[in-house]
Amino acid sequence: MDRKLIESLLNRRTVRKYTEEDIPQDVLNTVIEAGVRASNCGNMQIYSIIVTKDKQRKQELCKLHFNQPMVREAPVVLTVCADVNRFHKYCQNRNAPVSYNNFLWLNVGTVDATICTQAMCDAAESLGLGICYLGTVTYMAEPIAEFLKLPKGVVPITTITMGYPKEKPELTERLPLQAVVHYESYKDYSAEDINELYKDFEDLPQIRKYIEESRQENLAQVFTNVRYKKEDALVFGRNYLEFIKKQDMF
Numbered sequence: 001m002d003r004k005l006i007e008s009l010l011n012r013r014t015v016r017k018y019t020e021e022d023i024p025q026d027v028l029n030t031v032i033e034a035g036v037r038a039s040n041c042g043n044m045q046i047y048s049i050i051v052t053k054d055k056q057r058k059q060e061l062c063k064l065h066f067n068q069p070m071v072r073e074a075p076v077v078l079t080v081c082a083d084v085n086r087f088h089k090y091c092q093n094r095n096a097p098v099s100y101n102n103f104l105w106l107n108v109g110t111v112d113a114t115i116c117t118q119a120m121c122d123a124a125e126s127l128g129l130g131i132c133y134l135g136t137v138t139y140m141a142e143p144i145a146e147f148l149k150l151p152k153g154v155v156p157i158t159t160i161t162m163g164y165p166k167e168k169p170e171l172t173e174r175l176p177l178q179a180v181v182h183y184e185s186y187k188d189y190s191a192e193d194i195n196e197l198y199k200d201f202e203d204l205p206q207i208r209k210y211i212e213e214s215r216q217e218n219l220a221q222v223f224t225n226v227r228y229k230k231e232d233a234l235v236f237g238r239n240y241l242e243f244i245k246k247q248d249m250f
Contacts, residue, residue, distance in 0.1 A: 008125050013171060015130025016070045018163030023075050027127055031162070034123030035080075035116040046105065047113040047157075048083040049120075050148050051076065064144050065136045065159065074161035079137070079144065080117045082109025084249070085153030101153060106249040113157040121160060130165035133158060139236045142243040152248045173204055 032049060040047070052061055053076055062071035071077055084100040091098055121131045137144060137156050144156050179197040189197070201207065202219055214222045224230070244250045 005122075005126060009122065011171060012125060013130070013169045014132050015163075015165045015167060015169065016132050016161075017166040018070070018074050018130065018161075019166045021075070021164045023129065023163065027129075028076060031120050031123045031127065031129070032078075035120035038115045038119035040112040040115065041108045044087055045112070046082060046084050046087055046100070046109040047116050048081045048086065048154060049116070050079040050081065050156075052079070053077075061144075061147060064140050064147060065134055066140075068134065068136070070132055070161045071134070071159075073163075074132075075163040077159060077161050078117075078120065079148060079156050079159045080113045081150060081154050081156045082106055082113050082249075083154045084109060085151050088153060101248045103250050106155060106244060109155070110157050117158050117160060124162055128164065129162055132161045134161065138240055141240055142246075145243070145247070150247075152246075155244055155247055155249055173201055173207075175201060 028051075032051075035049065036045070052058055055072075058072045058074075058077060061077060062068065065071045084105055087100060088098045117133075121133075124131050137159050141156050144159075145154070148156070150156065175197060198219075202211075207219060211217070211219055211222055214226045216222045216225060241250065
């Protein structure tokens with residue numbers, strides 16, 4: 001058993017601050033190769049990876065990620081996309097029908113792009129790099145696609161920033177295994193189950209402080225009333241649906 005890899009996975013941290021040290025091209029290539037070697041549907045590899053290293057480009061991309069500073073400060077930003085465009089062109093070149101511009105294959109491409117991304121993250125961390133996933137891609141998919149010149153059939157799925165860590169954040173708390181693992185079939189949760197599963201999480205000092213600063217009664221209200229409000233989800237969701245239609249993927 002590779003204890004170093006297991007320890008890396010069990011102790012992973014989201015790193016948002018990086019040194020100014022560049023990532024050598026051979027290291028970056030190894031990280032990307034690890035992503036490319038990851039499992040995917042039918043070995044079709046219906047994903048693409050956009051590498052952003054140019055300082056000015058990162059400054060512009062940062063604006064599209066709600067000005068999160070790690071986008072401009074990280075040596076490398078990777079935007080991973082579901083991509084049927086390349087495979088369609090391969091099919092056309094081989095006198096095969098174009099068949100993958102639909103919701104099913106958007107979903108397959110999303111899964112494959114995510115698997116690829118996590119494999120790159122695992123490789124990066126094993127090589128001493130730090131990473132941060134950005135959730136803003138779904139909210140800003142269309143302007144990000146325009147900035148990266150993504151053609152129809154290509155949809156940005158996730159973005160990671162990557163660099164040598166300038167910090168070592170505390171481990172983020174997670175729910176216990178019994179909160180997320182079901183054996184043989186799904187076991188629904190009673191109110192008592194929910195209280196027990198979330199108790200230790202909600203009792204953490206940083207979580208209690210977070211609740212207080214948000215002026216809410218509990219963490220659930222922080223999520224629903226402050227962080228991820230339904231009205232925002234409806235707006236961004238409609239925008240995202242219209243964008244994937246424009247990309248001929250729905």
